[in-house]
Each structure stands twice: as structure tokens, then as C-alpha cells.
Amino acid sequence: MSFGFNILKDRQIDFDTNDLSLARFLSLYEPSFRLCISCGGCTATCIANHHSGLSLRKIFILINRGITADIKHELDNCMLCGKCVIACPRGVNTRGLILKISELTKNSEI
Amino acid sequence: MTFHPFVLPFIAGLSFIIIYFFYKTYHWISGLSDSDKKKLRNSIFTQKTYYAAKEVFLESLLHRKIFRINPLLGYMHASLAFGWFLLIVIGNLESRLYHPSDFNPPYYPIFLGFFDTDSHHTYWYAPIFKFIMNLLLIIVLSGVLLALLKRLYAGLFKMKKTTHLKMADKIPLYSLWLIFPARLMAESVAAAIYQNGGFLTTSIGKLLSTSLATESFMLTFYWLYSIALGIFFCSLPWSRYMHIPSEVVLIFFRNYGIHNTENNKELQEVELLSCSRCGICIDTCQIMTSAKVNSIQAVYFLKSLREKDYDRNKAFNCLMCGRCEKICPVGISINMHRQQSRNHISNDKGFLETAWHLTQKKKAKIAYFSGCMTRLTPSVIVAMKKIFSAANENWIFLDENNGICCGRPTKLAGLTKKASELAEANKSMIHESGADLLISSCPICVKTFTEDYHLNLPVFHHSVYLNNLIKAKKINVQKIPIQAIYHDPCELGRGLHIYDEPRQLLSSLLNLKTIHYSAENALCCGNSVAGFHLSSQEKDMITKDALIKMNTKDCDIIATACPMCKKSFVKFEQTKVKDLAEILEMAITK
Numbered sequence: 001m002s003f004g005f006n007i008l009k010d011r012q013i014d015f016d017t018n019d020l021s022l023a024r025f026l027s028l029y030e031p032s033f034r035l036c037i038s039c040g041g042c043t044a045t046c047i048a049n050h051h052s053g054l055s056l057r058k059i060f061i062l063i064n065r066g067i068t069a070d071i072k073h074e075l076d077n078c079m080l081c082g083k084c085v086i087a088c089p090r091g092v093n094t095r096g097l098i099l100k101i102s103e104l105t106k107n108s109e110i
Numbered sequence: 111m112t113f114h115p116f117v118l119p120f121i122a123g124l125s126f127i128i129i130y131f132f133y134k135t136y137h138w139i140s141g142l143s144d145s146d147k148k149k150l151r152n153s154i155f156t157q158k159t160y161y162a163a164k165e166v167f168l169e170s171l172l173h174r175k176i177f178r179i180n181p182l183l184g185y186m187h188a189s190l191a192f193g194w195f196l197l198i199v200i201g202n203l204e205s206r207l208y209h210p211s212d213f214n215p216p217y218y219p220i221f222l223g224f225f226d227t228d229s230h231h232t233y234w235y236a237p238i239f240k241f242i243m244n245l246l247l248i249i250v251l252s253g254v255l256l257a258l259l260k261r262l263y264a265g266l267f268k269m270k271k272t273t274h275l276k277m278a279d280k281i282p283l284y285s286l287w288l289i290f291p292a293r294l295m296a297e298s299v300a301a302a303i304y305q306n307g308g309f310l311t312t313s314i315g316k317l318l319s320t321s322l323a324t325e326s327f328m329l330t331f332y333w334l335y336s337i338a339l340g341i342f343f344c345s346l347p348w349s350r351y352m353h354i355p356s357e358v359v360l361i362f363f364r365n366y367g368i369h370n371t372e373n374n375k376e377l378q379e380v381e382l383l384s385c386s387r388c389g390i391c392i393d394t395c396q397i398m399t400s401a402k403v404n405s406i407q408a409v410y411f412l413k414s415l416r417e418k419d420y421d422r423n424k425a426f427n428c429l430m431c432g433r434c435e436k437i438c439p440v441g442i443s444i445n446m447h448r449q450q451s452r453n454h455i456s457n458d459k460g461f462l463e464t465a466w467h468l469t470q471k472k473k474a475k476i477a478y479f480s481g482c483m484t485r486l487t488p489s490v491i492v493a494m495k496k497i498f499s500a501a502n503e504n505w506i507f508l509d510e511n512n513g514i515c516c517g518r519p520t521k522l523a524g525l526t527k528k529a530s531e532l533a534e535a536n537k538s539m540i541h542e543s544g545a546d547l548l549i550s551s552c553p554i555c556v557k558t559f560t561e562d563y564h565l566n567l568p569v570f571h572h573s574v575y576l577n578n579l580i581k582a583k584k585i586n587v588q589k590i591p592i593q594a595i596y597h598d599p600c601e602l603g604r605g606l607h608i609y610d611e612p613r614q615l616l617s618s619l620l621n622l623k624t625i626h627y628s629a630e631n632a633l634c635c636g637n638s639v640a641g642f643h644l645s646s647q648e649k650d651m652i653t654k655d656a657l658i659k660m661n662t663k664d665c666d667i668i669a670t671a672c673p674m675c676k677k678s679f680v681k682f683e684q685t686k687v688k689d690l691a692e693i694l695e696m697a698i699t700k
Contacts, residue, residue, distance in 0.1 A: 032645055047482055050512055052465035076462045079515035079532060080523050081482040082639045086677055091646030099426070099523060099642055102457065 018066030025104070026063065030097050035090040036060050042084035042094055052077040056084055056094060072105050112225055116329065117217040120336040123343030124216065130347055131355045138359060141376040146368045153366045162365035170357050171195055175439035179390055183267050186260065187388070189253030190286075191354075197246045204239040220339075223300040223311070224332055230306045240308030247297075248310060250290050258287065279387075281341065282349040288338040296331035299323050350413075356383035357440055370443045372450065381442045382416040385409065391434035391444070396634055400655035401648035403427070408434040408444045415451060423643060425451040429652075430522065430640035432604035436630050449522070456524030460531055466514050468535055470542040476505040477545035479536075479559075481552025482515055483673040490551050490673055493695035494572065500698055501584045506543055516550075518558040522640045533563055540565060549575050551691065553602035553672045554639055560606065571608060573671045573690050577615040580694075587697040590620045592666040594693070597679070598632035599672030612671050612690055619697045620667070627659055635678040653678045669693055 026033040042056040177184030201219035208229035230236035301307020302315030302323035370377040391408040517532035559569040636652030
């Protein structure tokens with residue numbers, strides 16, 4: 001029977017299956033990662049966002065929730081221009097974090 | 111007597127280093143690219159060789175550049191290098207004058223006090239030589255003493271930090287320190303026995319009681335002297351003292367126009383070996399003086415690179431401001447090494463998919479590319495728009511709505527493939543616009559446009575363009591009665607050597623005050639796009655320190671030509687920070 005609408009998919013975060021290793025790694029080696037308050041200033045100023053929809057805010061939230069599968073593909077669009085670093089009100093070293101993540105993927109730890 | 115077994119360590123060391131040096135030089139020359147080899151062949155019998163030889167004399171021996179930076183440090187280097195050189199030359203001359211016909215083995219002048227026991231009685235000029243040689247020995251010894259003091263108290267040399275040492279450096283360093291005191295003692299005892307000393311060696315010889323002035327005592331010191339020389343020569347290739355021969359090769363290569371470019375492995379090695387680790391780059395680095403990070407400076411970076419250790423932090427934790435490169439007395443292309451190191455470390459496959467689609471339908475004479483950073487300082491864009499319309503220019507805004515990065519930050523991250531993909535996209539957009547002139551407000555973009563894009567139209571930073579506008583009287587301005595200081599952005603100044611145009615422009619608009627930290631000595635604002643590892647706190651420390659050093663209190667305006675510098679300074683500065691375009695906008699008269 002169709003009522004013309006669906007029930008949304010369950011959006012709870014399952015910490016038993018999700019992988020928080022990246023979040024832990026980043027907080028250890030680039031501690032400014034923990035300062036992020038998800039204000040979205042980085043995404044608002046991002047030039048890659050304009051073209052590919054790259055959202056640093058979303059990516060950081062996903063890392064904190066342990067959902068890291070698609071991150072590399074999305075981060076690949078970053079041009080490292082550094083506007084997000086200047087825009088960030090919390091002093092998160094966003095470019096450092098992006099390089100750290102790509103360094104990890106090079107060593108295939110993610 | 112012309113031989114004694116104690117000369118053997120010296121002979122062994124000397125032969126080893128000579129063979130090693132010629133092998134290395136052959137290796138370097140044969141590894142050069144064909145165009146570089148051609149340059150070498152074409153210029154070897156020209157004036158360039160003379161200039162190179164002159165530079166070797168001034169820099170490798172006299173250390174003129176170090177003298178200019180720090181006179182005491184310069185004296186230390188010059189007394190050791192030039193003093194030792196003169197000791198060798200005059201010692202050779204002296205020995206040849208005494209024995210003009212004899213076969214003169216290379217060790218003979220070095221140990222003249224031992225072998226030559228009677229000539230000084232027969233030749234009238236012998237005392238003069240003894241005096242000169244003793245004087246030179248004192249000068250060299252004073253250099254050794256200063257080197258020792260520098261190890262203990264770097265502050266004596268007004269240096270905040272001197273370099274750390276490793277074992278391979280300590281062996282030749284200690285043997286170098288030992289060479290001259292051993293020589294002094296050996297010659298003094300010889301002077302007491304043979305009466306052949308100068309003013310210094312005779313007096314020290316007299317001080318030693320007759321019981322000490324024996325042949326066995328003398329031989330002990332000559333053995334020590336010879337062994338110290340032998341160890342020094344043998345450990346040379348693995349220590350920083352390899353800079354002595356390498357720097358000579360580097361100076362000749364530089365004068366022949368052979369430089370360290372992106373894939374020049376040989377030049378890279380010559381430059382790495384030429385670093386004498388004088389430590390001058392440490393005190394000039396703002397990451398050291400302001401952010402107190404003392405592990406990534408050029409001297410440490412080049413050292414790990416020489417050991418084939420591509421340390422990620424040393425390569426990426428650098429603002430590439432170029433201050434160390436400008437002050438380096440050897441002239442090593444430090445930024446190029448950092449770039450090469452970043453390229454080596456980074457894993458670059460290019461963009462997985464290029465999501466941007468740039469089209470440029472409109473045509474115009476002037477194409478204006480604001481750059482990412484300028485879009486964070488919209489007042490600059492507003493000012494540029496007003497200036498364009500005031501000058502009645504036919505222009506278009508290339509990246510107003512959907513521009514992409516110029517590619518320099520990705521290049522600086524070592525992602526050269528990504529950078530060239532971005533460059534290609536921008537290039538086609540620039541060419542589609544049909545412009546005859548490309549202007550950007552961001553020195554970072556201008557740097558990459560001029561160096562990497564190979565465009566067929568001139569590229570101007572807006573400071574140059576605005577200066578030309580005023581010169582051509584295309585725009586009417588009135589001088590504003592305010593005081594300003596000008597801050598040279600790294601990429602515009604040291605990066606592109608544009609120092610005069612912004613100053614000319616400012617002088618025609620207001621009263622420009624000169625400051626100590628300007629032109630090649632300008633400070634970095636701390637937010638350079640090349641710095642990937644510094645935390646925001648460390649960057650802030652650099653910015654604040656730079657503002658204090660620039661002494662911004664007595665001026666009404668801080669003028670700069672880079673949106674990034676402006677953005678960094680306004681964070682902490684009470685005085686207004688204005689871009690050149692904004693100042694010109696203020697001065698326009700209708």
C-alpha cells in the first residue's frame with residue numbers, strides 16, 4: 001500500500017560498526033581538528049564547493065561519526081587554495097588536515 | 111733528511127681527498143644535462159671563469175658575505191679559510207726558496223720546521239718568512255678559539271642558535287680544532303731544538319723547559335699533527351666540511367649559468383654538499399624567531415636531505431618566504447630543494463575528475479584575475495573596479511563568479527599534476543578572453559602565471575599596472591597628506607623581484623616612510639600558502655612579531671600589495687592596513 005510518502009531511513013550512528021580510527025589519528029597528529037565547531041565557514045568560502053560540492057564541514061562531521069568510505073574521493077577536488085584556513089574562526093589547520101588524510105590514503109591505512 | 115714515517119697519515123689523507131674530489135667532480139660534470147654541458151663548454155674559456163675564480167677567492171676564502179651579515183662570524187670563517195690557505199701558499203713558497211732545485215714532496219712545506227733545520231741560518235729572508243708564518247698561525251688559532259667559543263656560547267656571535275652536530279661532524283670538527291694547536295706545539299719544540307722558530311714558536315719553545323724540548327716529545331706532536339690532518343681529510347666526504355671543495359664547484363657552475371632546476375640531480379647534490387651549516391639561516395627564519403620551532407630551518411632540512419631522509423615535517427613546515435635563500439652566503443636554492451622534496455613525498459595522480467567548467471564568452475583588452483585570496487578582501491576588488499572605470503579600460507573579470515585556483519598552492523604541496531591541470535583550465539579561459547594583458551591582485555597568482563603558465567601575453571601584478579596608469583596620466587590623482595609604510599609581500603618581492611613599482615606608486619600617492627625590514631629583508635606575514643604544518647597560534651605569533659618589528663606606530667597606513675598579508679595584519683593591527691588599489695582609489699580626483 002502506498003501513502004505517497006516513505007519513512008526516512010534510519011540515521012542513527014552505529015559506533016560498533018563505524019570506524020573512528022581516522023578521527024583519533026587526526027586528533028593526535030593535527031590536534032586543531034578537535035576545535036571544529038561545524039560552523040561551515042570553510043564550505044561557504046570554498047571555491048571547490050562551487051564546482052564539485054566539496055563540503056569540508058560535512059567531511060569533518062563524517063570523520064567524527066566514523067563514516068570515512070567516500071572521503072578520499074570527495075577531498076580529491078580540493079585545490080588547497082587556503083581560503084578555508086583564513087575563514088575558519090577556530091583556527092583549524094584545514095589544509096594540513098587534508099594533506100594528512102591524503103598522506104594516510106597513500107599509505108593505505110584508511 | 112726529507113722523510114719520516116709520521117708524514118704517512120697526512121699523505122694518505124691528502125691523496126684520498128684529492129682522488130675523491132676529482133672522482134666526484136667528474137661524476138657531477140658527466141651527469142649534467144646536454145644543454146648544461148654545452149653551457150659549460152661554451153663558457154669555460156671566457157671571462158666567466160675569471161669571475162668564478164674571483165668569487166671563489168671572495169666567498170670561499172674571504173667569506174665576504176658572512177662578514178657583511180655578521181663580522182665576528184665572518185672573521186672566524188675567514189681566519190680559518192684564508193689563514194690556512196696563506197699558510198699553505200707561503201709555506202710552499204718558503205720551502206721552494208730554500209731548496210730551489212730539490213724535488214719538493216707535498217708534505218715538505220707542511221712539516222718544514224722538522225725537515226728544514228739549517229736553511230734559516232743561510233738565507234737573509236728566512237726571519238721574515240718565520241715572522242709571517244707565525245703571524246698566520248696566530249690568526250688561524252684565533253679562528254679555532256672563536257669556533258670553540260661559538261660552540262659554547264652562540265650568544266657571543268649574536269646568534270640565537272647554532273647548529274646541532276652529529277657524530278660524522280664531530281670527528282672532523284675535533285680534528286680540525288686539533289690540527290693547529292698540534293702544529294704550534296710541534297713547531298715550538300722544533301724551534302727549541304733547532305733554533306729555527308719565529309717570534310711565537312721560539313718563545314713557546316723557551317717556555318718549555320729543556321727537559322721537555324726533546325726529540326721524542328717533538329715527534330709525538332708531529333705525529334699528532336699529521337694524524338689530525340689525515341683524519342680531517344679522510345672524514346671530509348661524510349661531514350659538513352665537504353662544503354670546502356663543493357662550494358668551489360658550485361660557484362663555477364653558477365657562473366657558467368648552470369642552476370638547480372627541477373630535475374637536475376647533480377646540481378642538487380653539489381648544493382647539498384656545499385652547505386657549510388654556518389647557521390645564518392636559523393636566525394633569519396621567522397618560524398624560529400617568532401614561532402620558536404627550531405628543527406625545520408634550511409640548515410637542518412638540507413642536512414636530512416643530504417642523508418636521503420625525506421622528512422615530511424621539514425619539507426612541509428616552511429612558509430617558503432625565501433628569507434633564508436636571500437641571506438644564504440653560499441647561495442643555495444633552498445626553496446627549490448623544498449619544492450623538490452615536496453614533489454618527492456607527495457602522491458600525485460592528478461584530479462580524479464575535473465568538476466569545473468570554465469567558459470569565457472566576453473572579449474576584452476584587459477583580463478583581470480582577482481585570485482582566491484582577493485575574494486576574501488572584497489574592498490580590493492571594489493577599488494580595482496572603480497579604477498578600471500576611471501581609466502576607461504576595456505576589461506573583464508575572469509574569476510568573478512566561478513573561477514578556480516591558479517594552482518600555486520597545489521604546486522607548493524608537491525601536487526604538480528593537479529597544479530598543471532588547474533593551469534591548463536585557467537590558460538584556456540585566459541586565451542578565450544582574447545585579452546592583451548592579464549592583471550592579478552594576488553602575487554601568488556602572478557608568480558605562477560609568469561613562471562608556470564607560459565602565456566603569450568604579459569602578466570602584471572596590479573601594483574605594476576597601477577603605477578603604469580599614473581605614469582601614463584590615464585588617471586588623475588592627488589597626493590594624500592598621510593604617512594605610510596610599505597610591506598613587501600614575499601611572493602611579490604623575493605619571489606618576483608618587484609620592489610620598485612609599488613614604491614613609485616605609493617610615493618606619488620602619499621608620504622612613504624622607509625623601514626628596516628623592507629625589500630629583500632621584508633618579513634613574512636605568517637600566512638603564506640606554502641606553510642602547511644604551522645598551527646594557527648604559531649602563525650599568529652609570526653604575524654604579531656612581524657608587526658612589532660615593522661614598527662607600525664608612527665604611520666597612518668600600512669600599505670601592502672597582497673590580500674593575504676592584508677588579511678593577516680588586520681587581525682592584530684590598530685593602524686589601517688590598505689592594499690595599493692584601495693590607496694589609489696582614495697587619491698583619485700574626478
